[in-house]
Every structure is written in C-alpha cells, then in structure tokens.
Amino acid sequence: MNYWLMKSEPDVFSYDDLVEKGKAEWDGVRNHAAQLNMKAMRKGDLALFYHSNIGLEAVGIMEIVEEAAPDSTDETGKWIAVHVAPREKLAKPVTLKTIKADPALAGMVMIRQSRLSVSPLTEAEFRHILSLSRA
DNA sequence: GCCAACGTTGGC
DNA sequence: GCCAACGTTGGC
Numbered sequence: 001m002n003y004w005l006m007k008s009e010p011d012v013f014s015y016d017d018l019v020e021k022g023k024a025e026w027d028g029v030r031n032h033a034a035q036l037n038m039k040a041m042r043k044g045d046l047a048l049f050y051h052s053n054i055g056l057e058a059v060g061i062m063e064i065v066e067e068a069a070p071d072s073t074d075e076t077g078k079w080i081a082v083h084v085a086p087r088e089k090l091a092k093p094v095t096l097k098t099i100k101a102d103p104a105l106a107g108m109v110m111i112r113q114s115r116l117s118v119s120p121l122t123e124a125e126f127r128h129i130l131s132l133s134r135a
Numbered sequence: 136g137c138c139a140a141c142g143t144t145g146g147c
Numbered sequence: 148g149c150c151a152a153c154g155t156t157g158g159c
Binding site: 031 | 143144145146
Binding site: 031032113114115 | 151152153154
C-alpha cells in the first residue's frame with residue numbers, strides 16, 4: 001500500500017465536491033513527474049486531498065479506486081488520470097504552516113518541490129499528518 | 136544539444 | 148500583486 005498527496009484548487013474542485021460526486025477522475029495533470037506518480041498508484045492506495053492556493057491545508061483522505069487510464073480531458077492521448085473516491089474528511093484540516101513547522105514532515109516531497117501537484121508520502125508522514133488532524 | 140525567453144504554479 | 152521554482156519552447 002502506498003500513500004500520496006494530491007493538490008487541487010478548491011474553487012475549481014474541492015474535497016466537498018468529491019464527496020458530492022462520490023467518485024471522480026483526477027484529470028488535468030500535465031506534468032511528467034506528477035504523471036509518473038499517478039502511474040505508480042494502485043487500487044486501494046490512500047491519498048491526502050490538499051487545497052492549494054485557497055486554504056493551503058490537507059482536508060481529507062481519499063482512495064485510489066481506478067488505476068491509470070487515458071485522461072478524458074486530453075485530446076493528445078499522452079496523459080493519464082486515475083479515479084479517486086472520498087474516504088474520510090479530516091476532523092481538523094492540517095495547514096501548510098503546521099506541516100512546515102513540524103520536523104517530522106521536513107522531508108516531504110511536497111515541501112521540497114512545492115509545485116508538484118501529485119507527490120508521494122511515506123507511511124510515517126501519512127500517519128503523522130492524520131495524528132495532527134486529531135490533535 | 137545548449138540556453139535564453141517565456142509561461143505556469145503556488146506560496147506569501 | 149509579486150516572485151521563486153521549474154517546465155517548455157524555439158533560435159542557434
């Protein structure tokens with residue numbers, strides 16, 4: 001089982017939008033590093049949903065329910081997307097500020113490479129963020 | 136194949 | 148609104 005962090009601007013697509021839809025294609029990713037991460041995703045993997053630009057916080061957990069397949073919004077046939085479903089909304093969002101201030105999370109790929117929209121998390125990082133959301 | 140110019144992302 | 152990081156494009 002692998003863990004991931006996926007960013008979306010909430011005014012475009014928020015965690016609540018995902019809850020409302022029940023399941024959604026994570027489309028529109030046009031970055032090779034992010035694409036590689038999505039190709040490595042397996043059914044059952046868990047991902048944190050992070051709100052970028054507005055909110056700047058991890059807000060919920062989702063599950064990868066379908067592995068990489070052609071992105072329906074892509075006409076070139078070059079890009080893939082996965083499908084995700086909501087699992088659990090965090091009791092308390094974990095802000096970027098909190099993440100940055102926590103030495104246990106200093107190694108997060110998202111922190112090192114802030115522009116990457118899909119990044120891996122270690123199991124320890126994933127669990128640590130969940131514990132912060134309950135604090 | 137290099138690199139300058141330019142565009143985009145995302146935090147501040 | 149600004150700027151750093153970084154990916155892409157295009158001239159050479």
